[in-house]
Amino acid sequence: MRAGKHAARPGAPPRFSRFTAARLEWSDPWRHPDVLAGTLLTFGATQPEPPVLFYEEDGDLLFISRWRETLARAFRFVVPDATLVEDLVDKERFQRLATALTLPVPGARRFDPATERPGELGLRFPVVLKPLTRRPESWDPVAGGAKALRVDTPPELAALWRRLAAAGLPLLAQELVPGAEQRIESYHAYVRPGGEVVGEFTGRKIRTWPLERGESTALELTDASDVAALGRDVLARLRFAGVAKLDFKRDPAGRLWLLEINPRFNLWHHLGAVAGVNLPALVYADLTGAQATRRAPPRARAGARWCRPWVDWRAARATGLPLWRWAPWALACDAKSVVAWDDPLPLLGAAVCRPLRSAARAIAAGYSLEPTGRRRSPSL
Missing domain, CATH: 3.30.1490 (Dna Ligase; domain 1)
Structure with a gap:
């Protein structure tokens, strides 16, 4: 495995990984994109060849898209068309685009x-x-x-x-599309310019926290041919090139409704890689000129599971799943967020930094705790 360089928030798990070779000063891409661009360009100028950029959050995606010409002087990256990025991230613009293309949106x-x-x-x-x-x-x-x-x-x-x-x-x-969070299914793909699907897989949510409309805490790969077919069709209609996650929800009649499209790297890619379809690696190979002979996209192993243990146990408990049943299930998951026996420091570092960040946010918000535990504003 190659060592990586990270520009991440202080306390973020990747900063503690033994595979992290350098840690760059982080700046908020929403508030200070110019500062972040300067940090990256300074770093990129010191490298023997242009590094490959990966990005996970909407702010990171918009930053790279809007600064693409500047960043391309020092980095290699895959990002969709600039107008399409804005259309997909902004939900009002996405709704207009989906309606114009007759995509199956609520x-x-x-x-x-x-x-x-x-x-x-x-x-x-x-x-x-x-x-x-x-x-x-x-x-x-x-x-x-x-x-x-x-x-x-x-x-x-x-x-x-x-x-x-x-x-x-x-x-x-x-x-609202009726049904529980488990009825949310997704299509994941990396598409080259021109429409060639290099890698793809499908999956579904098992649990989220909060239980309704929350962040994913447990996921499973599937072999849903209708999800894959609809996902390919949507990306083809968009003339999409890049990495994408399409979220669908299956209604009680079995119809799939498109909820959103996220054109960025995400937590699903960890599970996909473990199950045989490593989308970030396929992107890296294309950008570095190491792509393999073109062939049919590989198939991911259906049934592979991922969880975020320290949050999923709360979600499982809230659904009535006892700890004695959840614990062996979680241990048997093929991939676990942050937890790795050969790289334990991200988990330990995050565990130490999380309460410190919470305390810092409370102080920054101008609050202190009275002995009773009630919050009060400091005297002016």
């Missing part, structure tokens, strides 16, 4: 609680509310860590309106 509408009064959305309830572009620091206080908020009736939406308006975020209301 009905949705943009609204801004800060400037509009509660009114008729023209949608069937229940609906889910999402920020147009999700930034955890602004959305998590509204949704409590969930990716979206479920609203069952117009009166419930009206009761939430003041809280939503206070957040100052324009939102997308989307008709």
